[in-house]
Amino acid sequence: xxxxxxxxxxxxxxxxxxxxxxxxxxxxxxxxxxxxxxxxxxxxxxxxxxxxxxxxxxxxxxxxxxxxxxxxxxxxxxxxxxxxxxxxxxxxxxxxxxxxxxxxxxxxxxxxxxxxxxxxxxxxxxxxxxxxxxxxxxxxxxxxxxxxxxxxxxxxxxxxxxxxxxxxxxxxxxxxxxxxxxxxxxxxxxxxxxxxxxxxxxxxxxxxxxxxxxxxxxxxxxxxxxxxxxxxxxxxxxxxxxxxxxxxxxxxxxxxxxxxxxxxxxxxxxxxxxxxxxxxxxxxxxxxxxxxxxxxxxxxxxxxxxxxxxxxxxxxxxxxxxxxxxxxxxxxxxxxxxxxxx
Amino acid sequence: xxxxxxxxxxxxxxxxxxxxxxxxxxxxxxxxxxxxxxxxxxxxxxxxxxxxxxxxxxxxxxxxxxxxxxxxxxxxxxxxxxxxxxxxxxxxxxxxxxxxxxxxxxxxxxxxxxxxxxxxxxxxxxxxxxxxxxxxxxxxxxxxxxxxxxxxxxxxxxxxxxxxxxxxxxxxxxxxxxxxxxxxxxxxxxxxxxxxxxxxxxxxxxxxxxxxxxxxxxxxxxxxxxxxxxxxxxxxxxxxxxxxxxxxxxxxxxxxxxxxxxxxxxxxxxxxxxxxxxxxxxxxxxxxxxxxxxxxxxxxxxxxxxxxxxxxxxxxxxxxxxxxxxxxxxxxxxxxxxxxxxxxxxxxxxxxxxxxxxxxxxxxxxxxxxxxxxxxxx
Ligand SMILES: Cc1cc2nc3c(=O)[nH]c(=O)nc-3n(C[C@H](O)[C@H](O)[C@H](O)COP(=O)(O)OP(=O)(O)OC[C@H]3O[C@@H](n4cnc5c(N)ncnc54)[C@H](O)[C@@H]3O)c2cc1C
Numbered sequence: 001x002x003x004x005x006x007x008x009x010x011x012x013x014x015x016x017x018x019x020x021x022x023x024x025x026x027x028x029x030x031x032x033x034x035x036x037x038x039x040x041x042x043x044x045x046x047x048x049x050x051x052x053x054x055x056x057x058x059x060x061x062x063x064x065x066x067x068x069x070x071x072x073x074x075x076x077x078x079x080x081x082x083x084x085x086x087x088x089x090x091x092x093x094x095x096x097x098x099x100x101x102x103x104x105x106x107x108x109x110x111x112x113x114x115x116x117x118x119x120x121x122x123x124x125x126x127x128x129x130x131x132x133x134x135x136x137x138x139x140x141x142x143x144x145x146x147x148x149x150x151x152x153x154x155x156x157x158x159x160x161x162x163x164x165x166x167x168x169x170x171x172x173x174x175x176x177x178x179x180x181x182x183x184x185x186x187x188x189x190x191x192x193x194x195x196x197x198x199x200x201x202x203x204x205x206x207x208x209x210x211x212x213x214x215x216x217x218x219x220x221x222x223x224x225x226x227x228x229x230x231x232x233x234x235x236x237x238x239x240x241x242x243x244x245x246x247x248x249x250x251x252x253x254x255x256x257x258x259x260x261x262x263x264x265x266x267x268x269x270x271x272x273x274x275x276x277x278x279x280x281x282x283x284x285x286x287x288x289x290x291x292x293x294x295x296x297x298x299x300x301x302x303x304x305x306x307x308x309x310x311x312x313x314x315x316x317x318x319x320x321x322x323x324x325x326x327x328x329x330x331x332x333x334x335x336x337x338x339x340x341x342x
Numbered sequence: 343x344x345x346x347x348x349x350x351x352x353x354x355x356x357x358x359x360x361x362x363x364x365x366x367x368x369x370x371x372x373x374x375x376x377x378x379x380x381x382x383x384x385x386x387x388x389x390x391x392x393x394x395x396x397x398x399x400x401x402x403x404x405x406x407x408x409x410x411x412x413x414x415x416x417x418x419x420x421x422x423x424x425x426x427x428x429x430x431x432x433x434x435x436x437x438x439x440x441x442x443x444x445x446x447x448x449x450x451x452x453x454x455x456x457x458x459x460x461x462x463x464x465x466x467x468x469x470x471x472x473x474x475x476x477x478x479x480x481x482x483x484x485x486x487x488x489x490x491x492x493x494x495x496x497x498x499x500x501x502x503x504x505x506x507x508x509x510x511x512x513x514x515x516x517x518x519x520x521x522x523x524x525x526x527x528x529x530x531x532x533x534x535x536x537x538x539x540x541x542x543x544x545x546x547x548x549x550x551x552x553x554x555x556x557x558x559x560x561x562x563x564x565x566x567x568x569x570x571x572x573x574x575x576x577x578x579x580x581x582x583x584x585x586x587x588x589x590x591x592x593x594x595x596x597x598x599x600x601x602x603x604x605x606x607x608x609x610x611x612x613x614x615x616x617x618x619x620x621x622x623x624x625x626x627x628x629x630x631x632x633x634x635x636x637x638x639x640x641x642x643x644x645x646x647x648x649x650x651x652x653x654x655x656x657x658x659x660x661x662x663x664x665x666x667x668x669x670x671x672x673x674x675x676x677x678x679x680x681x682x683x684x685x686x687x688x689x690x691x692x693x694x695x696x697x698x699x700x701x702x703x704x705x706x707x708x709x710x711x712x713x714x715x716x717x718x719x720x
Contacts, residue, residue: 001351001411002344003638004646009343073343217715229718237711238704244715245659252635259343274628326624333605333627335613335620 003252005077013077016056020085023047026304032088033168034135041136045120048089052117056091060196061099065108066115072096072196072258076203080254083207083315086308088169090133092200093123098141101193105183107154110139122173125152125194126319134160134173141183142175145194152190155180167310194319195261195272201319202254202272202279208308208315209247209279209286215305216240216290219297236293243289246282253278270332277325280316287312345638347415354408355415361392362423372688373429374552379507382429386460396434396458403450404458410641417593424599429504433457433464435590437512437531440582444529444570452566453531467499467513467532467556468579474501475705477514478523478576482558484515484530492564493517495532498557501699505554506543509534512582514575527575528568536561548691586700588654589641592661594634597668600689601630604672607686611675619675626668633660652713655706662696662703669693 005013024047031040051057059075061067075096082091094114098121102111113119122137124130127144134140140160143152159180160173185193217240220231230236257275260268287309291298298305316322330336347355367385371378389395390404398413399405408416428434438457441450456462473479482497495515502511511532518526534541538561543551570578585591604626613619636657640650650657669690673680680687697703711717 001347001638001642003635003642005343213715217717221716221718228720231711231717232720234704234708237717238707240715240717241659241707241710244710245656248656249629249632249636249660252639253632255343255639256345256635259345274631277628278632323621326621326628329628330620330624333624335605335608335623 003255005073005255009074009077012056012074013081015054016051016078017081017084019050019054020047020081020087023050024085024087026086026307029086029088029169029304029307032136032171034171036168044088044136047087048120049117051091057095057117058099058111058115060096061103061111061115065103065111067099067103067111071262072199073255073262076199076254076258079200079203080207080210083204083209083311084211086169086208086211086311088171089120089136090122092204093133093141093197094119094121096200097121097123097125097193097197098139100196101141101152101183101185101189104189104192105185107183110154122171123197125190125197129175129177130163131160131173131175132165132170132314132318134175135162135171137171140173140175140180142180145190145197150190152183152185152193153180154183165310165314167307167314169307169311170314191269192261195269198276198319198325199254199257199261199272201315202250202257202276205279205283205312205315206247206251206254208312209243209250209283212283212286212290212305212308212312213240213243213247215308216243216286216293220293230293239289239293243282243286246278246285250275250278250282267332270329273320273325273328273332276320277322277329280322280325283312284316347411351409351411351415354412355419358394358416358419359423361394362419362425365392366423366425368424370426372548372550372552373427374504374546374548374550376507376551378550379429379504382426383460383463385426386428386430390459395430395460396438399438399454399458403454410645414593414595414637414641418595418598421595421599429507430457430460430463431591432466432503432508433462433510436466436582436585437464439585439590440512440529440569440578443581444578446566449566449569462510463504463508465502465505465508465511465534465554465556466582467502467505467511469501470498471500475702477579478527480514480516480527482513482515483519484517484528485519486517487562490562490564492562492567493528493530495530495538495558495561495563498555500553500555502541502554502556503552503699505534505541505556506551511556512569514579517575518573521573524576526573527579528572529570529575529578530563531567531569532558532561532563536563538562547694548688583701584650584654587658587706588650589637589644589657591700592657594630594637597630597633597661597664600665600668601627604668604675607672607675613675619671622667622671622674626664626671629660629664629667633657633664636660652709655701655709656714658700659703659706659710662693662700665693665696666690 030038032044058067059070063069120137121139122131122133123141125145140155144150160175163172165172253275257271260271370381373382396405397408397416484493514527517528538559540557543554546552608623672686
């Protein structure tokens with residue numbers, strides 16, 4: 001029994017963290033808002049290129065298909081780092097979902113480009129047809145991976161109608177249900193893609209939450225009212241302690257779900273649901289707390305907090321919100337019939 | 343990452359499970375009543391005879407030299423089998439780790455085997471009428487008795503769990519009369535039959551005589567009653583509180599088994615058709631599962647040699663809140679039967695104490711904020 005990353009995995013995570021800390025500061029997150037005044041997508045794309053050079057983009061692609069063949073355990077930490085940086089690009093969708101998915105569908109040419117860092121892929125597998133990062137993507141995957149007999153389609157931009165998100169970096173696009181070409185996937189591959197997306201989303205939420213909490217802890221240490229740092233007030237301390245508690249108990253659940261996925265364990269779906277439910281709730285709690293302990297300064301677009309908070313508000317609901325995930329857990333516990341799930 | 347147990351660990355689990363299934367007593371009276379305590383002692387002695395009382399201790403003290411992983415496995419199996427809360431817990435889980443860390447060889451050899459055998463039964467003498475959360479306000483004092491080669495203890499301890507049934511108490515006493523706050527305190531181990539010691543039991547919320555006040559009036563203890571050095575009691579006591587908040591007192595096994603029972607109750611009580619009730623059951627189950635995963639991660643860190651430190655306050659916050667929610671949910675499922683005296687209502691009353699004892703949850707939040715998040719104290 002050993003509940004920890006091995007040293008290679010930890011080193012890879014560190015490397016990605018260092019890269020993003022240096023290359024993806026808040027200014028770059030702002031540059032990733034298509035159509036905004038600060039928009040500079042070329043600058044954002046340079047971060048992508050560097051991730052590609054590290055091999056991160058093809059990390060989940062099987063070695064036979066030109067990737068690193070890394071499992072979920074090795075990768076959830078990277079996704080957490082992407083969340084921490086609020087990376088305004090679909091690293092999760094591209095590297096963690098699309099890579100293995102396109103490989104399973106036999107799309108060798110695309111997989112090769114993806115692993116080489118040449119392909120940004122936006123994906124929405126929930127049947128909504130609302131695809132995040134469509135506005136910066138080179139390819140889109142949309143459809144319903146949850147429905148019995150569901151299918152996924154591959155589309156090339158500009159096959160979408162832009163939508164405005166509260167989080168500009170999400171660069172949403174709506175795609176038509178019958179647009180694009182159906183990918184050749186069996187039910188197991190569809191299910192696996194969904195689980196990976198839900199788990200990856202959970203990992204990103206953890207990172208977003210950690211960044212928000214760090215920002216809040218720094219702020220309340222600096223900001224003074226009534227002649228003292230506001231972080232000395234217990235009402236402030238206790239909210240932040242509770243926020244940390246939520247994050248600290250969601251994080252191991254994410255790593256465990258990654259392990260279960262890699263093992264193909266029978267409980268993997270349940271474990272992913274537990275992870276996403278905890279991570280969604282934790283991130284929402286941290287975002288609300290971080291905003292509250294800042295006061296009005298955080299209620300502006302000039303201060304950086306909103307860059308992460310808005311991603312949380314979107315991400316907590318994407319890939320199955322906490323309620324939906326708990327319904328899946330209920331099913332696994334025999335508390336409702338499987339058919340009642342959808 | 344490897345969330346599997348070795349064949350040896352699985353064999354250990356199988357052995358524990360088989361023994362527990364054959365031996366766990368059911369329907370014992372409360373361990374916080376005189377009648378129940380005697381029954382629990384019998385169980386503790388059966389555990390000891392089969393060397394399951396203190397699995398992680400060295401064999402010479404009655405243990406099995408089990409690894410921390412095996413200890414965790416044993417705890418899981420223990421609660422899975424429906425075995426009762428340990429009336430020896432304040433000795434074996436709180437005092438013993440402190441004796442292993444700070445005790446002399448003589449103290450270890452003298453105290454640990456008797457503790458393992460439930461011959462000496464230990465209670466915890468931290469709280470006083472004027473020193474609850476503010477433990478450093480301890481007033482009970484220790485005066486040097488040069489002629490007798492020991493100390494004279496005077497003062498009052500309170501909320502002493504099972505004090506009326508125990509034989510010994512560990513606690514903090516002010517040994518330096520001029521000292522204040524954390525300085526000048528000494529950690530003593532006191533036989534409760536010493537002349538000058540009076541114990542008065544009284545009822546807890548459930549009506550059982552689980553609390554006691556302990557009055558000390560010039561009670562003599564010899565020098566070897568000091569654990570960890572004169573005037574160094576605070577740092578010794580902090581080691582005990584670390585065990586109390588963290589893993590040792592409340593391993594996940596107890597919550598996992600309670601969560602499984604809650605799911606069964608929910609199935610029996612038609613929660614399938616009630617989306618709100620179902621969601622609360624699932625939340626409780628998820629929290630128990632999250633506590634298990636957190637613990638596996640923490641034990642990995644401990645096994646690799648890192649100390650838990652202030653992070654044990656995270657454990658305490660989580661398990662205490664989880665326990666309350668879990669039992670509240672069960673009572674809601676029981677509806678009109680919730681108030682009946684039974685395992686769930688008893689468990690609920692006990693769970694309500696969790697946010698108070700072992701340092702209140704407000705104190706834990708202060709610790710998390712200041713020592714884990716690094717927020718300013720003043
Ligand atoms: C079931 C049970 C078993 C116990 N067993 C034992 C035992 O065996 N041995 C033993 O020594 N003690 C025992 N205790 C006592 C326990 O340790 C104390 O109750 C606890 O430390 C709190 O002290 P208090 O009750 O005096 O409350 P107080 O310290 O008076 O606190 C009352 C309230 O004020 C809040 N408060 C106090 N200080 C602060 C602060 N700085 N910031 C924010 N809020 C604050 C507390 O959080 C609490 O909500 C037990 C208690 C219970 C309920």
